[in-house]
Amino acid sequence: MRKADVIIPTFKPGDKLEKLLRRLLEQSVPVGRVIIMNTEEKYWDAERFESLFEGEDTKLTVCHIRQSEFDHGRTRHEGILKSDADVCICMTHDCVPYDRNLVKELLEALDASERVAAAYARQLPAADCGVIERYTRDFNYPAVSRLKGKEDEDELGIKTYFCSNVCAAYRRNIYLKLGGFTKKTIFNEDMIFAGHAVEAGYQIAYAADAQVIHSHNYTAMQQLHRNFDLGVSQADHPEVFGRLHSEGEGIRLVKKTAKWLVENGHVLLLPQLVMASGSKYAGYWLGKHYKKLPEGLIRSLTMNPAYWEGEAGDGR
Missing domain, CATH: 3.90.550.10 (Spore Coat Polysaccharide Biosynthesis Protein SpsA; Chain A)
Known part of the structure; x- marks a missing residue:
């Protein structure tokens, strides 16, 4: 065995x-x-x-x-x-x-x-x-x-x-x-x-x-921080993520979740979905473009501040 x-x-x-x-x-x-x-x-x-x-x-x-x-x-x-x-x-x-x-x-x-x-x-x-x-x-x-x-x-x-x-x-x-x-x-x-x-x-x-x-109940701000790091990882590895993009899959998830909420009597959760989805996308977009951001903003957005000590990411 x-x-x-x-x-x-x-x-x-x-x-x-x-x-x-x-x-x-x-x-x-x-x-x-x-x-x-x-x-x-x-x-x-x-x-x-x-x-x-x-x-x-x-x-x-x-x-x-x-x-x-x-x-x-x-x-x-x-x-x-x-x-x-x-x-x-x-x-x-x-x-x-x-x-x-x-x-x-x-x-x-x-x-x-x-x-x-x-x-x-x-x-x-x-x-x-x-x-x-x-x-x-x-x-x-x-x-x-x-x-x-x-x-x-x-x-x-x-x-x-x-x-x-x-x-x-x-x-x-x-x-x-x-x-x-x-x-x-x-x-x-x-x-x-x-x-x-x-x-x-x-x-x-x-x-x-x-x-x-395994699951988490992240707040909108925690989603933003998590997806910022996700975006950074994709920006640093274009050899993997350069050809196949994540945005379409994320949009599909939001649409299907909204449809499911409406069909199953959870219409009042739609504002929460909009807030969470917006935070995810904002974090992801900022992470994908982190090389253009000031260091102080990067450190306020990341979930992993230790990663940025010394040289981290791609060229920073």
Whole structure:
């Protein structure tokens, strides 16, 4: 049986990480190691988290880094380098496996074709998820699995490259062959890798039966900050995002969400949708054009101020 390790970056982890670790230990296909890349040792509760692995076959490795050292791509890459498994599963510390078959379903998705370089899980809304975000989860993570390759670009556009490190499994040999995640990125390291993989002739698998619980109730301002960083990541990687643009997919989501709200008795949420969508687009547009913005404005817009320390992005 192939060995699968799990890599989880953490920062000020809490109850969700404990629940995530407990459910990883209950998987029908056991994981070999859990590799934690923790930001700032002072926030790590060793007694709480490490005690879960006492007497378990799954081993825990914890590596501490400073906040100034964290990078979405490089930190995960360093975790994968610490693994010797056939498959590395990247997860975030705020997602929770829905059932005992998460690892099993991800491995089966990787086995769908020799061309599959990565497989990502379906994200289900948490109990406290708002109405609009609940629909967005269904839009981005439908109930039907599929493979996506270069031959699907005309049909899927930018969604051909969609992949999420909230929960995604990578064939380690292909990952290393392609150079892994970009080593300095503000965001979107998963889609950047997926784009390179597709261009190299590989496929990305969406595994709808591999499920995690993960959602956010972002405010309009938080959406603006998040999408600013998204826009920056796309501006810095025209080799991936230069040909297939995101704007059309975003407009399609807004239209379908508005239609769904009207048809399901949520007309009063339309102003909230307009506010959220406007904030998303404003952040995205500013991020795409960040090279023309003053440094002070950039720092007020980003969710990742540490990224801008020293030389960051493309030429700044």
